[in-house]
Amino acid sequence: MNDAADREERESDDAAQQALARDILARDRRHVWHPFTQHGTEAEPRLIAGARGASLYDAEGREILDLISSWWTCTHGHSHPALNQALAGQVARFEHVMFAGFTHQPAVDLASALSQLLPGDLARVFFSDDGSTSVEVALKIAYQYWANRGEGRRRVFISFDGGYHGDTLGAMSLGRGSGFFNLFRNMMCQVAVLPFPYTFEGDDAAEDREKGALTALEDRLSNGTHDVAALIVEPMLQGAGGMRMCRAEFLKRLVEIAQSIGVLVIFDEVATGFGRTGTLFAMQQAGVVPDLVCLSKGLTSGYMPMAVTVVRDKVFEAFLGDDFDRALPHGHSFTANPLACAVALRSLMLFAEEDTLGRIARIGARHRAMLSELSRREDVVRPRLLGSILAFDLKGEAGYQSAQSQALKVWFLAHGLNIRPLGSTIYLMPPYCITDEELARAYAGLIEGLDWLAANRP
Template structure:
């Protein structure tokens, strides 16, 4: 049975609860019929250039034939199997491919479903790692403004982000230290880094023997407004964590798979974590899948002769073969010279267009890391709830551009297949809209 446009809209309005949306005031959602490359085709005949990679996960463009074919081929062989008793070729090959790109001895992959669960796994692994060693380490440390997902443990790590005030009673304690957010021409960056490191030093001096792990989004705090820090801060952070004898968790759910200009932010910063969380771009935006990758030394603390030392955690679709097949095909595309050249070209284009905006009176704190470009827009409030964000979003949708400002922060994070002409079209619209404001 084929439903009309109006019938589908009515079904959605009657039965569907959309995320991060106030249904009492939001306009009806756009009905997507299909997508190709960087373009989403809507039922009303309009086209939208996807400049946020559909929540930061689409690396190579929508409906990429190579990934679609890999998923289809895998579906004809093995679509799902319980991963507690079985393994399969896509999972084993994918683990090898990803760990080969990571620094140090990050060799052990635990699969789960999305970014939140990857963080949950990392937090639980850290806790049990110390427990298996007979040590009581129950203090966790995060950075102000950090966001790590929407499950209970991930929310606890991101409680300072301001997203989770409705559930504070459900969260376990986290210590927080300042995040030294920086931007172009920031004369105060070194002072901010020193203050952040001093706060961490004080915390470690007081409670270092009880600290289980420190978690951070490396180089870019995504949901906080694309807040960026320098690689040298991460290096100094790693040195202190090593001296304190605790664990470092990097949440690369958003920054992984070349978003920062290198395959992973940890490589760009020259840092080797103990645990790293990967998702979003892992499958090129096709399937839900995530990884928590641990050092070999952590894995060995869970070995024993009975279940008491084992990691008793899992998900129904752990290492789903379809997701692993999509991820392998996405890695093939990502590692191709053509894709890496586009990553570099995108960064150069963003740099030139950001610099042109600096003369506008309502533009401040321009910043760039790899293919992620961001700026603050003045005159309409600050923070995630700033009214200027909804106004900007509507202005860009009217021009056929999918841009979702984080409050007063406007950012571009497009699929790697987005052409220079498409990116210039987006930046031209940004200039036009901001100048009109």
């Protein structure tokens, strides 16, 4: 084929691709309802046609660095060859089978591996589909645990101001302190909300805040009514509430107080699990063992929707008996989906094979250097860092729909960076495979974006 014919063929391929992209976007506009989206005002979504490593590629081939790991799910990187292979291998064997009255090796292998990695006797795994359902399951288990033990008056849950646990009804109730769900207040179950002692670099009031939170807990627990079923907390890091970090000392004390009077402790590690905070699980930093833990997001490295609620033996044992009344009446069609289990298992193996915790430590060290630069800026407050997460707040801004951060989000995307601020909080939470060159690009874009904002305040 000569050059002219070659060029003509390429141009006609490009034209066909562009027509296809236009058609997909038109049908998206007509038929799709996107999450957390005001369709009345928001710009058209970016059409993604590929993803590899730390990057997404849109339909026109433009690269976008995925600096929030596709809603914190993607740990080892997009389209990882080992995970692709694990998925393909399982597809060739069997794709799905109901999980009551049947079992399969991928689920049993994954449950065994998780219970070996988790501390203490967190050894019984209940499978579900996403972060919200894993929390919903934890809530129901805690509630029924007390009913099965003849203490059905324990119906109140304790959670934290700014905590977020998902969007289903029970999870919304636990996350009422996030302020996202005020409209649904009348549908919620009983939850007492405590202050969360967040902290940041250079903070000298952390201990006072912690004392306040622990006193509030003790006050709530010592009112003599013994009506509390469980306490739920996002250990070390409140994610959606604004990447608010707390100290391990606080977490340790919190668990000691609750467990000392028998209140069940639920750790929501949906966001913090699988390395995000620098250790495989955030709970390891405080050296405590909760009674229940919720995991999702990074469980399958973002490949498949799956979650687990893992409980200590004593919790499981409270559901044993001679009739179904004591059993947990809960399950989903896709519980323990074998494809998801196979990918999750392979993802766990990658942590050792690729020295993933070492990679996270290297990302943390680079973040630290960036944090010092950010700390010197006038427009940055509360700089903070934990594991692979760098975060700070824009000075003088508040509210989930902060105009400045919305403007920044658009600027970042136009400059090839997927950074979605949470209100006035800007953060980076990249996939662990991100290279030094990509991180340097991310930091340069971050600084350039802040400079642009300073010069063009909306």
